[in-house]
Amino acid sequence: MSATTTTSRLTTYDDYRHLPDDGKQHQIIEGELYMTPAPTTVHQRVLLNLFRLIDPFVNDNRSGEILIAPIDVILSMTNVVQPDLVYVAQERLNIITKKNIVDAPDFIVEVLSENTETIDRQKKMALYEKHKVKEYWIVDPSEKTIEQFVLKENSFHLRATISGNQNFSSVVLEKLTLAADDIFG
Incomplete structure (x- = not known):
């Protein structure tokens, strides 16, 4: 079953x-x-692994806040998304309200599923680029890869595609280094 447009x-x-x-x-x-539809158990396990790896780093460094879906991110009145994982830097925490996030987070992760792959790779990626998200990861549980995109001169550039025991570092979360195997368990 794929994502459906309803209006x-x-x-x-x-x-x-x-x-x-x-x-x-x-x-x-x-x-x-x-x-x-709701995400699969594989999707949720990968998302939880990501959270467990990134959240302690953010807390230890007091660099901002990590939140996981479901959370509304309001980019405009006609663009409201629920990324799988978002990071907002300390100096921008005011964009997090009681109900939602009211501007583009600094870093977003989308975990692919068969229902969302096209939207995550095309529509959401273009939207995140337009709203100047600094770093965007597309995590593919079936291929066990992470594509890391970084915003440069108002467009995303593929910085790395990681798999297996390869380590990679976040640009936004400086000094955070992960291995793909840790994410996929």
Whole structure:
């Protein structure tokens, strides 16, 4: 089953706030409402591994805050997404409100699933680039790879594709070094 578009008219954050709680993930990308089923157990395990590896680093360095889905990130009234993992730097913590995040996080991770791969690789990547997310990882559990994109001169550039026991470092979270094997368990 793939993500489905559910409207043909422009959807706004006001419309989104009134959606029923149906157990599905809802997001608005360029005014189109997307709906996907809950993530798989593999997806959730990878996401938890990422959180367990990154959160202690962020806390120890008091560099900001890490949050995991579901959390609404409001990029505009017609762009509301729920990334799998977000990091907001200490000096920008004011964008985190009681209900959501109201600007682009500094770093975003999307864990691919068969339902979201096209959206994560195309629509969301373009959206994150447009809103100047500094670093974006696409984590592929089926291929056991991580693609690391870094914003340079207003566009994403592939910095590395990592797999196996290869180590890589975050640009935004300086001195954070991980191995792909640690993420995929």
